[in-house]
Amino acid sequence: MKYVLITPARNEQAFIRRTLDSVVTQTILPERWVIVDDGSIDSTAEIVESYTKRYPWIELIRRRQDPDRNFASKAHAVNAGLERVQSLEFEIVGNLDADVSFEPDYMEFLMRKFSEDTELGVAGTPFTQDGGYDSSKHSFEGENYVAGPCQLFRRRCFQDIGGYVSNRAGGIDWIAVMTARMKGWKVRSFSEKRYHHHRTLGTAGKGALRALFSYGEKDYYLGGSPVWQLFRVAYRMTKRPVLLGGLALLCGYIWAAMRRMKRAVTPELMRFHRREQMKKLRAILRTLLRFKKVDSFRLAPTESHTQP
Numbered sequence: 001m002k003y004v005l006i007t008p009a010r011n012e013q014a015f016i017r018r019t020l021d022s023v024v025t026q027t028i029l030p031e032r033w034v035i036v037d038d039g040s041i042d043s044t045a046e047i048v049e050s051y052t053k054r055y056p057w058i059e060l061i062r063r064r065q066d067p068d069r070n071f072a073s074k075a076h077a078v079n080a081g082l083e084r085v086q087s088l089e090f091e092i093v094g095n096l097d098a099d100v101s102f103e104p105d106y107m108e109f110l111m112r113k114f115s116e117d118t119e120l121g122v123a124g125t126p127f128t129q130d131g132g133y134d135s136s137k138h139s140f141e142g143e144n145y146v147a148g149p150c151q152l153f154r155r156r157c158f159q160d161i162g163g164y165v166s167n168r169a170g171g172i173d174w175i176a177v178m179t180a181r182m183k184g185w186k187v188r189s190f191s192e193k194r195y196h197h198h199r200t201l202g203t204a205g206k207g208a209l210r211a212l213f214s215y216g217e218k219d220y221y222l223g224g225s226p227v228w229q230l231f232r233v234a235y236r237m238t239k240r241p242v243l244l245g246g247l248a249l250l251c252g253y254i255w256a257a258m259r260r261m262k263r264a265v266t267p268e269l270m271r272f273h274r275r276e277q278m279k280k281l282r283a284i285l286r287t288l289l290r291f292k293k294v295d296s297f298r299l300a301p302t303e304s305h306t307q308p
Helices: 016-024 044-052 072-083 106-116 155-160 172-182 208-221 226-236 244-258 267-289
Strands: 003-009 032-038 058-063 092-096 120-124 127-129 150-154 186-189 195-197
Touching (some): 003 072, 032 044, 032 072, 044 058, 058 072, 092 155, 106 150, 120 172, 150 155, 150 172, 155 172, 208 226, 208 244, 226 244, 226 267
Parallel strands (some): 003 032, 032 058
Antiparallel strands (some): 120 150
């Protein structure tokens, strides 16, 4: 299957060579890879430009630095990249962060998954980070979610959900995935593969506790259930930094609620999200009551979907 990649990048000189080397060595190359330099003040653009001279299917777009830069900038950068590929023939469009790396057959593996299942709308894999983190073990998003650093969409699915919604508060990749699920598309993270995320998720320009506080805020404005949040906070308190991490998460959620931060999701999507969280919570509690180990990657049976 033919695919294109879009990569928003800002001040990624420390990591982007690894991403570039991963893509140019793929067994199945993209039709086009548009890298959007989003106002970098380091050598990110120059590094990318050196690759465009060797690989004509890589294109660099330079955007001016936005003094009012916020999370919506990623959506704007992706849209700028998409404008450059509209005339091409492709079935799959991928959002790829500039701080990841993966094996040479990674994209071929995912293309095969799309070709085998026409109802598959969004695909990806779990990821690892330095320090032994593996999202399949340490996250409760599960196999029916694809994390933002590397998301591949069937083109029809991406059009159906309206692409990435510009949202100043963040969560645009999460909103895209959950909207796809709500609309009946299959979303799968395939555990046979991994990619490595070289920067701890959510810490760009922040310390660990500040990132967790931001995650707490995000949990609120993305419509997360307060019941689920309490259990999430309790679980996070057992991880490093012990206690403080969970408290930062809780404070972020409460602070957003006290300010009545405008939610970035529709009431329909919020109801869908909270139903999903309660299903997961019931599955966790049933497992614990049976004195079994919780498999956070497969918390509940896969639901049947109807192709849109």
